[in-house]
Amino acid sequence: xxxxQLDAASTDSLSVDYGSGIVALRNLKIRIGAGSLSALIGPxxxxxxxxxxxxxxxxxxxxxxxxxxxxxxxxxxxxxRAEVSYLFQETALxxxxxxxxxxxxxxxxxxxxxxxxxxxxxxxxxxxxxxxHSGRLVSTYSGGLRRRLHLAxxxxxxxxxxxLDEPESGLDPQGRILLWEVLRERASRGRCSLIATHDxxxxxxxxxxxxxxxxxxxxxxxxxxxIRERFAVARMVIELAQPLSEGLQVETLLAGVPGVREVRSAxxxxxxQVPSGEDLRAAILEVFDRHGLExxxxxARPPDLPGAFFALTGCEPTRVEDGRHESQ
Amino acid sequence: xxxxxxxxxxxxxxxxxxxxxxxxxxxxxxxxxxxxWMAFFGFLFQRFPLESPVSGVSYLSFLTPGxxxxxxxxxxxxxxxxxxxxxxxxFLARMLTTPAAPHLILAGxxxxxxxxLLAQAIVVLFLGLLLGASLDSSVGACLAGFAxxxxxxxxxxxxxxxxxxxxxxxxSMATFVHLVNMPILFTSTALVPARQMPWWLEVVSRxxxxxxxxxxxxxxxxxxxxxxPAQLAFPAWGALLxxxxxxxxxxxxxxx
Numbered sequence: 001x002x003x004x005q006l007d008a009a010s011t012d013s014l015s016v017d018y019g020s021g022i023v024a025l026r027n028l029k030i031r032i033g034a035g036s037l038s039a040l041i042g043p044x045x046x047x048x049x050x051x052x053x054x055x056x057x058x059x060x061x062x063x064x065x066x067x068x069x070x071x072x073x074x075x076x077x078x079x080x081r082a083e084v085s086y087l088f089q090e091t092a093l094x095x096x097x098x099x100x101x102x103x104x105x106x107x108x109x110x111x112x113x114x115x116x117x118x119x120x121x122x123x124x125x126x127x128x129x130x131x132x133h134s135g136r137l138v139s140t141y142s143g144g145l146r147r148r149l150h151l152a153x154x155x156x157x158x159x160x161x162x163x164l165d166e167p168e169s170g171l172d173p174q175g176r177i178l179l180w181e182v183l184r185e186r187a188s189r190g191r192c193s194l195i196a197t198h199d200x201x202x203x204x205x206x207x208x209x210x211x212x213x214x215x216x217x218x219x220x221x222x223x224x225x226x227i228r229e230r231f232a233v234a235r236m237v238i239e240l241a242q243p244l245s246e247g248l249q250v251e252t253l254l255a256g257v258p259g260v261r262e263v264r265s266a267x268x269x270x271x272x273q274v275p276s277g278e279d280l281r282a283a284i285l286e287v288f289d290r291h292g293l294e295x296x297x298x299x300a301r302p303p304d305l306p307g308a309f310f311a312l313t314g315c316e317p318t319r320v321e322d323g324r325h326e327s328q
Numbered sequence: 329x330x331x332x333x334x335x336x337x338x339x340x341x342x343x344x345x346x347x348x349x350x351x352x353x354x355x356x357x358x359x360x361x362x363x364x365w366m367a368f369f370g371f372l373f374q375r376f377p378l379e380s381p382v383s384g385v386s387y388l389s390f391l392t393p394g395x396x397x398x399x400x401x402x403x404x405x406x407x408x409x410x411x412x413x414x415x416x417x418x419f420l421a422r423m424l425t426t427p428a429a430p431h432l433i434l435a436g437x438x439x440x441x442x443x444x445l446l447a448q449a450i451v452v453l454f455l456g457l458l459l460g461a462s463l464d465s466s467v468g469a470c471l472a473g474f475a476x477x478x479x480x481x482x483x484x485x486x487x488x489x490x491x492x493x494x495x496x497x498x499x500s501m502a503t504f505v506h507l508v509n510m511p512i513l514f515t516s517t518a519l520v521p522a523r524q525m526p527w528w529l530e531v532v533s534r535x536x537x538x539x540x541x542x543x544x545x546x547x548x549x550x551x552x553x554x555x556x557p558a559q560l561a562f563p564a565w566g567a568l569l570x571x572x573x574x575x576x577x578x579x580x581x582x583x584x
Contacts, residue, residue, distance in 0.1 A: 056425065058583050082427040092418035096347055108339040109426035109433075111332050157427075 007067070008032045008161050008192035009055050014064035016050050016216075024050040026216045028064070032161075032209070035190040037183050039203035039224075041305075042213035043313055048196040049089065051213065052163045055194070056086035069160060082111070085157070089165040091150040095139035099130055099149050102138065103156065110157040124152040128178070143170045151179065162186070164195040168202070180206045204228070204305040214313045224305050231312050232303030233261070236284070238270040241294035253291060257283050268296075336428045340436025341443075347410070348444060362399045362452045366391060366459055369519065379523050385550055389463070392456030393473075393546040394518030396449040400477055401512060401538055403445040404484035405505050407438065408492025412501055415493075415581065424582040431575035438489060438571070442482040446474060453549075466552045473548025476555050476563055480541035483567035486574045493577035518542045537566060 014028040025047045032038050040048050053059035054066055057073030057080050066073060073080045093102060103121045112120050125134050128148040133141065138149065147170045154162065162183075168176050180202055183193045187208070197203055203210055204224045211221040220227050244250060250265045254272065259280055262273040274280045281298065288295050348355055370388035377383075382390055414420035423433055457463070465473075491504050513519070515529060516538035522530045533539050540562055544555035 058425075078427065078429065081425060086425050088418055088422060090418055092422040094414070094417060094419045096350060097343065101343070101346065105339055105343055105423075106426065108332075108335050109423055109428040111427050113332070114335070153422075 008034045008036070009066075009068045009194070011051075011054070011067075012065045014051075014054065014066060015062050016047075016054060016059060017062040024216055025054070025061075028216075028218050030211055030218060030221060032192060032194055035187060035192055036208040037187040037192075037206060038194045038209040038211060039207040040194060040196040040211050040213065041198070041200060041203060041309060045215075046213040046313075047216040048213055049165055050216075052086065052165050052194070052196060056080070056084060056163055058086065083160040085154045085159040085162045087151070087154045087162065087164040087167055089169075091143075091146040091170075093138045093146055093150060096137065098137055099125075099134040099141070102149065103134070103153065106153045107156050112156060120156055124155060127155075127182070128152045144172050144175060147171050148175060151182075155182065158191065160191060162191070162193040162195075164193065166196055166198065168197060168199055176202065200306045200309055201304075210305065212309065212312055219312045220308070227308050228303050228305050230308075232305070232307035233273045233275060233311055234303045235301040235307070236272050236274055236281075237297075237299045237301070238272075238284070238288075238295060239297040240268040240270070240288075241296040243268050244293070248291070253287055254284065257287060260284070274300075333429070333432055336432040337436040337439065340423075340433050341440030344410070344437055344440035345444065358399070358403060358448060359451060359455065361402070362395045363455050365395050365398065366452075366456055366461075370459060370461075378521060382521055382546075382550065386460070386462070388456065388459060389461040389550060390521070390546070391519065392453060392461040393549050394516075394542050395456065396452050397477055397480070397516075397538060397542045397545060398513055398518055399449050399452050400445045400481040400541070401484060402509055403448060404441065404481045405488050405509055407441045407485035408488035408490075408501055408504075409498070411437070411489055411492045411581075412496070412498050415496055421582050424578070430579040430582075431571075434486075434489065434571070434575050434578045438482055438485040438574075441485045442478055445481045445485075446478050449474070449477060463549050464552055465549045469548040469552045469554045472554045472560065473545040476544035476560050477541045479560070479563035479567050480537060483537070483563055483570050486567060486570035490570060490574035490577050493574065493581050512536060512538050516542055517546075537563065 009030075009032040011028050011030050014025055014030075015023070016025040017023050028051065030051075040051065042048055050059060054061055055068050055073060057068075057077060060074060068080060069083055071079055073084075097105070100121070103124060104117070107117045107121055125131055128151065130145070130148060130152065133145055138146065141149065147167070151167055154164075164183075168179055171179060176199070183195065184206055186193055195203075195207075207224060209222060210224045210227055212219045212227065220231060244265065250270055251263045254260050254263050257280060259275045259278055260272050262271075264271045281300070285295060285298070366388065370391055373387045373391075376387050378385060378387065378390055411420060414423075424430055488501075488504070492501050495501055495504070515532045516536045517533055518538060522533050522539070525533060540559055544559040547553040548555060
């Protein structure tokens, strides 16, 4: 079967056990469709990097099968390296080389033929806005510039599959948009990318598929809309016309409405969760009506990928006194 | 080996050279040390009576090929230090995730180092001549002598890289450099002819790889003698074996 009909990557019963009770991945069954742009999301330490390393052939699984472009990444080392690029989380650059020297070295290592080399390097320099910096030593680069060069290096060759480990950290907003657009453009040419990311909003709008890992287990995989609709909860924000009177517990008031969860109130503002796909607005308004409370505004926030993420991983952001949100 | 393989070797080699040339202070210091050895030892042992087959040769002339080889030994033993730095920045791991084969990346690095050390040894030879050493050589003998020294440098550079790739930290590497350089130098014929050593040291020196390189170069420079096939083949085979060992370690360094 030709490669374009196969999954770009898949695993079956994949486990990585570091011994002494540390299990990085448990019984993972994933599929990355050919030509797709997929996001790998999950809290810190959920096994994202380990999964990418297994797919790149850098990590030996303790059990299970892995197939990348129809090959076993541990056996087909050189073939895998010719078709699969693995972008480290840290910007692995040599501070004592200039940007141009680094690009030239990697163009050669990536096997770009001499006639195409200069053109390909110029293209990356232009694309990542490195024109005025390419002649300078990397040690003089800012963090964001290093990130750009780091990315440019792995795009010198048109890899069939790119595995990217949190490439957006340290990039400015323009850089992030550029990164996602580059990956989208690759997908339009049938080039597959799997990106481990914490940018849930971007994953939702740019990716074809999302894989959610938590504690080494796959909690969900599928198109972002599907995950959002299946798992996310909608939030509702209610503004009362006047503050609640003393002794009136809004939690107990709303307890009678089935489906309502996580009610929080502060002054005139009440926030709560409702199951997505159900319209509870009439039932809620009725409760307030019955107690003679006038509702000034009622807004609903549609379910989104971050909502699904928090619902599935149980890592709900907690509210702190000053109203900021922090993760648990 | 294809053309693109050769490109990899050359480009990795070019990187090693650039990095050395960007540190002119380190490079110039690498000439000061041999110069001091030749000046201090050369004049200190000016009246040291050399026995046959090198009788009639001044001690400085006798010493100069030895110091050329010492320069190569000291330089080659530090070859792996750059790899430690590349492992710490993960740059090496990144190079190893490209389609280029690990042994080509290693070849570029050690060939560039060996070539640089040979060039340094030739500069040291001229410094020796400036100090007053005199030679009696031919072009052919000179080339063959330096070829033996080059193989020695290549092998030692591979050994240093192998240890760096296995140890993966700068402290172990420094221990290796200090532990190996001095004993190898003092148990070789770089400073004293084998005949004038205590018997046990003479035995040790015969098995010392530096002795092979020193003797080959000395005979070539002082009496225009082309090194024997064994003098050329032994360091070459040693270099090949060590290259193979270091290549295997290099392939594994991708998960460093």
